[in-house]
Amino acid sequence: MNNPQNNFCVILAGGKGRRLWPCSRENYPKQFIDFFGTGRTQLQQTYDRFTKFIPKENIFISTNQDYVNLVRQQLPDIQKSNILDEPVNRNTAPSLAWANHRISSINPNANILVAPSDQLVFNNDVFEKNIIQGFEFVEKNERMLTMGIKPTRPEPGYGYIQIGEKSDTEDVYKVKSFTEKPEREFAKMFMENGEFYWNTGLFLANNRCIKRCFHNFLPPILKEYDESVDKFDFESESEFIKDHFSLYPNVSIDYGVLDKSDNVYVMICNFGWADIGTWHSIYENMSNGTDENVVIDSDVIMENCHNNVIKIPKGKLAVINGLEDTIVAEKDNVLLICKKEDSSALIRKYVNEVQIKLGDDFV
Known part of the structure; x- marks a missing residue:
């Protein structure tokens, strides 16, 4: 034992x-x-x-x-x-x-x-x-x-x-x-x-x-x-x-x-x-609704939207129309709107680019 x-x-x-x-x-x-x-x-x-x-x-x-x-x-x-x-x-x-x-x-x-x-x-x-x-x-x-x-x-x-x-x-x-x-x-x-x-x-x-x-x-x-x-x-x-x-x-x-x-x-x-x-793995694990949108602890009104991942700060409301296959994520001084496909590689690229051009305050 x-x-x-x-x-x-x-x-x-x-x-x-x-x-x-x-x-x-x-x-x-x-x-x-x-x-x-x-x-x-x-x-x-x-x-x-x-x-x-x-x-x-x-x-x-x-x-x-x-x-x-x-x-x-x-x-x-x-x-x-x-x-x-x-x-x-x-x-x-x-x-x-x-x-x-x-x-x-x-x-x-x-x-x-x-x-x-x-x-x-x-x-x-x-x-x-x-x-x-x-x-x-x-x-x-x-x-x-x-x-x-x-x-x-x-x-x-x-x-x-x-x-x-x-x-x-x-x-x-x-x-x-x-x-x-x-x-x-x-x-x-x-x-x-x-x-x-x-x-x-x-x-x-x-x-x-x-x-x-x-x-x-x-x-x-x-x-x-x-x-x-x-x-x-x-x-x-x-x-x-x-x-x-x-x-x-x-x-x-x-x-x-x-x-x-x-x-x-x-x-x-x-x-x-x-x-x-990753955002994509979150989508794959959480998508189960009719329109396959994943809304993470956020206040959102959506119309004609499919296959998206949305996460915005508390106290804010997002109203979204006609969006497909996209990540919308906001935190402090950054708003990301990015196609979900290949998002991991894209985000890696954007983080490096932002850090080089604008410094550590945005990463």
């Missing part, structure tokens, strides 16, 4: 969320916003989800040092030592490296779950069951485990996992391949094939397995730290990490570790899931 005290969670909350610009801004990105008007931000909802079955003291937040005050305001229960405040953005692999060092010094038998802070889960009871099953699997096996969801549409904005040989554990398969954000035609082929599942970005492993993988697949990270770990207290460890963090490779967990290992497995889950990191 898995010991809950050995189960830890690292919530990744350091991204700038530029794909949901202008509502997600550099000084206040999407994970700290009550995007859908539920009364809780995305970070708070993620934290709430895990506190139901993981001890609060075992939950860590990986974020950028610019967002530490936001984390403390929104999660007052989190201890200072459980906030890993990175001085620069270096993607998710260095974030996990630091988290694993911190957690292994607390509990060398730790099983670690890494989770994004910007996902929707539609069945929390099944989610809890699947994650606990995942903890049990990685506690007994020196293997990395991802969580896969059966696709409901050919979504090009998600990553895909191809399953291979079945393991001895129910619903767990060896990973044959990872594919990151395929073209729509390939996404259709993946759905028809039946071997491909959405990559949720949820990842589990025990602390020994993670440490071994980093030594095998990435340039030496924190070698000096590894050799001196017993000499550090919390404060000196944090200072050491911050002094050396800019030297880390800018690489993701998926690319730096999972994609290079032949020891990765996937659990097929059914808790209902959506990545809401």
